[in-house]
Amino acid sequence: MECATICYSRSHFFPMHLHPDLITFSYILGGSARLILKNTSITLKENDFVIIPPYVAHQTQINDFFYYKVIRVPKSYSFIEESDDYSRVMVIPNGMVYKSHFDTWFDAVQQDPIDLLDSNGSPIEVPKIFKKFLRNSPSNSNRWQELLKTTIIHFETNYNRPILVEELSDLTHLSDSHLQRLFKNKVGISPMRYLLNLRIEKAKAYIKTKDSFTDIAYDTGFYDQSHFNKYFKINVGMTPKHYSRLIKND
Numbered sequence: 001m002e003c004a005t006i007c008y009s010r011s012h013f014f015p016m017h018l019h020p021d022l023i024t025f026s027y028i029l030g031g032s033a034r035l036i037l038k039n040t041s042i043t044l045k046e047n048d049f050v051i052i053p054p055y056v057a058h059q060t061q062i063n064d065f066f067y068y069k070v071i072r073v074p075k076s077y078s079f080i081e082e083s084d085d086y087s088r089v090m091v092i093p094n095g096m097v098y099k100s101h102f103d104t105w106f107d108a109v110q111q112d113p114i115d116l117l118d119s120n121g122s123p124i125e126v127p128k129i130f131k132k133f134l135r136n137s138p139s140n141s142n143r144w145q146e147l148l149k150t151t152i153i154h155f156e157t158n159y160n161r162p163i164l165v166e167e168l169s170d171l172t173h174l175s176d177s178h179l180q181r182l183f184k185n186k187v188g189i190s191p192m193r194y195l196l197n198l199r200i201e202k203a204k205a206y207i208k209t210k211d212s213f214t215d216i217a218y219d220t221g222f223y224d225q226s227h228f229n230k231y232f233k234i235n236v237g238m239t240p241k242h243y244s245r246l247i248k249n250d
Helices: 096-111 143-158 166-172 174-187 192-207 213-219 227-237 240-249
Strands: 003-009 012-017 022-036 040-044 047-054 058-062 066-074 088-094
Touching: 003 096, 003 240, 012 192, 012 227, 047 096, 066 096, 096 240, 143 166, 143 174, 143 192, 166 174, 166 192, 174 192, 192 213, 192 227, 192 240, 213 227, 213 240, 227 240
Parallel strands: none
Antiparallel strands: 003 066, 012 058, 022 040, 022 047, 022 058, 022 066, 047 088
């Protein structure tokens, strides 16, 4: 579980991405942004409360200013459900009823994000008021789910090295074109876009505990620090150095 206060003071368009194994709870403190899903878009504004489940591909467009708090809750392999993205993303307008509960939860996570223990030494849990937004994964699965899960687990265990398309074809026994179509249709982004997204998410986690951006670049599978800096800024909207200052001083 982790939290952050994020402020963007200029326009930025985030490419299509998702949050593997994380459900994000966000409270919008100011400004506005457009959340773009597969088949629709939603304007986010001040006091909106937003819940985005794992594996929901989305883009975010910021015109000039956007300020929010976010709590990210791990959810191991909460796999893709057969449903529309919009029905799984929740945007609650004027969600002030949640703000005090969210702030208390945020402060608890912020105090000790590593051990995740409260002041009494007990594990920090998702507050009861927010548990209704957590969904259990369906117990049944079909062939395409198993193939995608195999691919995603392969990414999770090998993201720190080059992964070739041919390697994925051998793993899933699907042609490159078939795997590309299946992944894009069900996940919302291509396999290699997913891998890049995963590397950025891992880098964000490493930045909390490591100081060398060169080491982080190599540990997350980037060719060098220059490539790492370039793709990090495209996907996060700021340089790794700026993100490090924001996270470590929050």
